[in-house]
Amino acid sequence: MRFISERRLDDGVREREFTLDEIPGILWTPPTASGPTPLILQGHPGDLRRMYPRLAARARHAAAAGYASATLELPGAGDRPRSAAADQARVDLRRAIQAGEPVADEIVERLVLPLVDQAVPEWRVALDALLALPEIDGPVGYAGGVIAIGVRLAVVEPRISAAALFAGSYVPRVMFEEARQVTIPLLVLLQWDDEGNDRQLALDLFDAFGSREKTLHANMGGHTGIPAHEGDDGNRFFARHLRAAG
Amino acid sequence: MRFISERRLDDGVREREFTLDEIPGILWTPPTASGPTPLILQGHPGDLRRMYPRLAARARHAAAAGYASATLELPGAGDRPRSAAADQARVDLRRAIQAGEPVADEIVERLVLPLVDQAVPEWRVALDALLALPEIDGPVGYAGGVIAIGVRLAVVEPRISAAALFAGSYVPRVMFEEARQVTIPLLVLLQWDDEGNDRQLALDLFDAFGSREKTLHANMGGHTGIPAHEGDDGNRFFARHLRAAG
Numbered sequence: 025m026r027f028i029s030e031r032r033l034d035d036g037v038r039e040r041e042f043t044l045d046e047i048p049g050i051l052w053t054p055p056t057a058s059g060p061t062p063l064i065l066q067g068h069p070g071d072l073r074r075m076y077p078r079l080a081a082r083a084r085h086a087a088a089a090g091y092a093s094a095t096l097e098l099p100g101a102g103d104r105p106r107s108a109a110a111d112q113a114r115v116d117l118r119r120a121i122q123a124g125e126p127v128a129d130e131i132v133e134r135l136v137l138p139l140v141d142q143a144v145p146e147w148r149v150a151l152d153a154l155l156a157l158p159e160i161d162g163p164v165g166y167a168g169g170v171i172a173i174g175v176r177l178a179v180v181e182p183r184i185s186a187a188a189l190f191a192g193s194y195v196p197r198v199m200f201e202e203a204r205q206v207t208i209p210l211l212v213l214l215q216w217d218d219e220g221n222d223r224q225l226a227l228d229l230f231d232a233f234g235s236r237e238k239t240l241h242a243n244m245g246g247h248t249g250i251p252a253h254e255g256d257d258g259n260r261f262f263a264r265h266l267r268a269a270g
Numbered sequence: 271m272r273f274i275s276e277r278r279l280d281d282g283v284r285e286r287e288f289t290l291d292e293i294p295g296i297l298w299t300p301p302t303a304s305g306p307t308p309l310i311l312q313g314h315p316g317d318l319r320r321m322y323p324r325l326a327a328r329a330r331h332a333a334a335a336g337y338a339s340a341t342l343e344l345p346g347a348g349d350r351p352r353s354a355a356a357d358q359a360r361v362d363l364r365r366a367i368q369a370g371e372p373v374a375d376e377i378v379e380r381l382v383l384p385l386v387d388q389a390v391p392e393w394r395v396a397l398d399a400l401l402a403l404p405e406i407d408g409p410v411g412y413a414g415g416v417i418a419i420g421v422r423l424a425v426v427e428p429r430i431s432a433a434a435l436f437a438g439s440y441v442p443r444v445m446f447e448e449a450r451q452v453t454i455p456l457l458v459l460l461q462w463d464d465e466g467n468d469r470q471l472a473l474d475l476f477d478a479f480g481s482r483e484k485t486l487h488a489n490m491g492g493h494t495g496i497p498a499h500e501g502d503d504g505n506r507f508f509a510r511h512l513r514a515a516g
Contacts (some may be wrong), residue, residue, distance in 0.1 A: 216477070216486075227473065230488070231462070239497075240462075242476070242486035251485075253510065257503070264499065 025153035037087045044150055048072060049096040052083035053159050060161035062266040063092045063154060067168035070101025089259040092160050096150050099142040121220055133196040136172045144176045163266045169193050178206045186265035188258045191226035192218055192247055200232045209237040211261040218247045271399035283333045290396050294318060295342040298329035299405050306407035308512040309338045309400060313414035316347025335505040338406050342396050345388040367466055379442040382418045390422045409512045415439050424452045432511035434504045437472035438464055438493055446478045455483040457507040464493045
């Protein structure tokens with residue numbers, strides 16, 4: 025992990041860009057640590073530059089509650105080499121949605137499974153490097169999308185203690201078996217009228233999760249319309265599960 | 271409204287039993303008022319004596335955030351005259367649930383519609399009396415079940431500014447048209463594995479509500495298993511909508 029830039033945001037949050045095996049990432053740490061600093065991995069759909077405003081807002085909100093946040097560019101997104109197969113799957117997905125057709129699971133599998141297979145090991149390597157920093161103590165939560173990445177991480181990565189997952193992207197039905205293996209506490213966010221998502225699929229996925237403690241928060245509005253109070257709810261969710269685990 | 275008893279609970283909350291046209295009710299007010307005191311009508315499925323522990327816990331939690339709470343016995347419940355027709359409908363409902371059969375809408379209509387028709391005017395009369403008390407300022411919220419009573423109240427009673435509805439009881443499909451007329455902010459609680467409720471009906475009802483601001487919180491566990499953090503979420507929901515409206 026190599027830090028390539030550092031700045032203080034106006035609220036005192038320290039923001040550092042890094043690369044890890046040539047993958048870009050960003051780390052945000054709270055201005056002052058009072059007690060242990062848990063880490064939240066901030067998930068997103070890819071392209072850090074486009075996602076920066078939303079990711080930084082989430083990280084600053086989390087920092088105000090004492091959490092460090094980190095994120096990593098996804099395979100095939102931003103400045104990373106594109107995948108022709110994934111781009112084709114994305115085109116097929118958009119075409120189906122725009123035509124008002126049901127999205128074939130085969131398309132979702134082509135889009136999501138290779139992404140999950142490649143991204144999850146990268147996030148785990150990043151986790152090794154992040155937890156080796158003296159200013160981060162853990163425990164670790166995962167927040168946001170891509171929900172399929174969150175599902176896989178929750179199953180394979182024992183250092184993740186809780187996840188606030190944004191059900192705003194497709195999950196192939198073959199991954200429901202993995203969802204049943206998830207046992208950590210979950211907060212699942214669903215935008216009820218998300219134009220690019222399948223509400224019933226999200227409800228079925230919520231039902232499938234094996235966790236004893238799982239909560240679904242559904243709100244009105246489209247994909248980007250998550251109300252501000254959900255940021256506070258997310259912090260309180262992590263306070264219940266990361267602070268207790270720490 | 272005639273007060274018939276008064277006591278202080280150990281946290282300083284003032285609890286008064288009253289009767290209103292021979293209908294029993296309970297009023298809880300915070301120990302000290304710092305600013306205006308909004309009112310939350312605490313809904314329940316009937317039988318105040320049986321429901322007292324849960325209602326008092328909710329009222330005390332609300333009082334800690336500065337809210338007064340009041341509740342009223344439902345028609346046909348507790349010491350009020352029973353309705354043979356409602357009792358028969360309740361038997362038919364339980365029989366269908368225990369047999370694992372779909373609950374016919376006709377049964378739900380027989381059980382719920384007369385209850386709503388009778389209870390809602392009673393709660394409105396109680397609201398007149400409660401808002402005439404100097405220690406209660408408003409605005410007014412409705413919390414809990416019976417959800418069909420909450421729906422009707424939200425439509426016909428303009429003094430109710432927000433509602434935290436517990437989707438833990440059946441709503442006849444004929445009331446979905448009323449649900450579409452609801453425009454106040456809603457927080458809908460759903461117990462995902464509620465043994466005596468229909469999850470899909472609850473999701474369809476949430477979808478039907480006309481409110482621009484509506485949030486669904488679904489949690490694991492049965493009918494009585496609502497997690498404690500939902501009490502805090504309810505207070506924050508009312509803080510956003512009642513304090514702002516006041």
